[in-house]
Amino acid sequence: MKTHPLLIAFAVLTFAFLIGPLIIIIGTSLSNTSYLTFPPEGLSLKWYENIFEISAFRRTMVTSFMLAVGGTALSMLIGIPAAYAMARYRYELPAFLGNIYVLPILIPEIVLGFSLMKSVAVGMDFPIMAALLVGHALLVLPYCVRVVGASLNAFDFSIEEAAVSLGCPRWKAFFTVVLPNVRAGIIAGFILAFITSLNDVSISIFLTGPGVSTLPIQLLAHMEQFFDPTIASVSVLLMFVTVGVMAIVERTLGLTFLTK
């Protein structure tokens, strides 16, 4: 079947609709005016300097980055064994376990954030950073288990059995035989979880408190008070992070992984 030219024109418009707003953000971030305007009247990089002059942005950038790395690492630490158990001991475990690990996606995120605030931050009296860490680890658990699990399902466990039957201890076989073979899945899972955590609003908005905030929450707060191009330049920095993430996913699993 040939694709109708009108349909192609429609698709071109859709992609213009998808990319256009991002180009507008880049344009406004380069403006030398103190208000948001597009096309920019004159070019300047001063709004990029301004990001680093506002201490709240500096601080929350560091917090967000540490939280994304820490939360994902924690989630991987407990998610990889769970994914391994599901793939390796398929008939020893009930099938519904797989559904339990995706609950953090199934339950509305804002409900999860509110419930964590009530039970964990207030009820269990967790410090802000610990509550955020637990919340983010939970949020990204589905990515860790599913993406690593997809790699593990494609792994031939008879290789591991061969190592064990030749006298290799089980834990050593796991680290030297299994893990290197699913490296691509772990890297891709890590990076997808990282970006999810970095961009999170609905959980963090309930858990951030005095003195501790994340970058998206700080952006929201800044937007309510000021409407200057600083937000646009932070947005562009975040787009650079997205580019990096896409490059890593492309190298490891291929971007077509995301259409499956």
Add this chain to the structure above:
Amino acid sequence: MTPRLRAWALSAPALFLVALFLGLPVLSTLATTFGDPKGPFAQYAAFFDSRFRMTVLWRTMEVAVITTTISVIVGFMTAWVVAKSPARIKSLLIIAAVFPLLTGVVVRSFAWLIILGKNGILNDTLLWLGLISEPLSMLYTQFSVTIAMVYLFVPLMILTLVGVLEAIPQDLTEAAASLGATPAAAFRQVVLPMAVPGLIVGSVLVFTGSFTSYATPQLLGGERQMMMGTFLYQRAMVTFDWVGASTIAAVMVVVTLTTVLVMSKLARRLNPVAG
């Protein structure tokens, strides 16, 4: 250690995390809604009696349904073109769809603040074209929320449907054509039925995503266009009415879980490959 014991031991930390930090907190949220002295369902009676709360619920439903409908139509037509493109163009188009998807929701909603504002690009352009004589107030309307939501979810729909359309074997449409089906008939009788399960999966993702969103209605709808997510936040963190907020949370959980369960059952029934 038996294999079964080993399997459970490896699963234990993840199960513990979910049970302690998702299971218990969410169940406790749901439980508090039944603790009213006037009877277990008093909170719900109050919710469904209040005109304001029902307005918020219906507005959220409406925005979610409209967003889903537009995303399905736009996503399907675009995914069709992507799926039929030559390999090099296809990978470029997939990059163009993944990029916004991985860019944060705050950044993507912010773009629409610049576009739809009083002195925004859309108003400037319309003024310049002479189509309007005064800038329109487009922000903080149902329109601004919906367009930003469509922007948020179209990439997700495109990526879901590209995968679905690529999985339909080319042979089938060729077979239909060689048996005398017109392209329109082949599309309606062969392609569409096979795409239906994927369309349902994509629609569920978009519907639940827009129904429970927070950042976009907060930025583009504000107080005036309160939606379930922003309403829940306002009750919990501004008026500190935790029981009221829990009731909103419970309604959101029921709506999303019902949608997911009913639609995935429907997708399974309508799947021509499984049937």
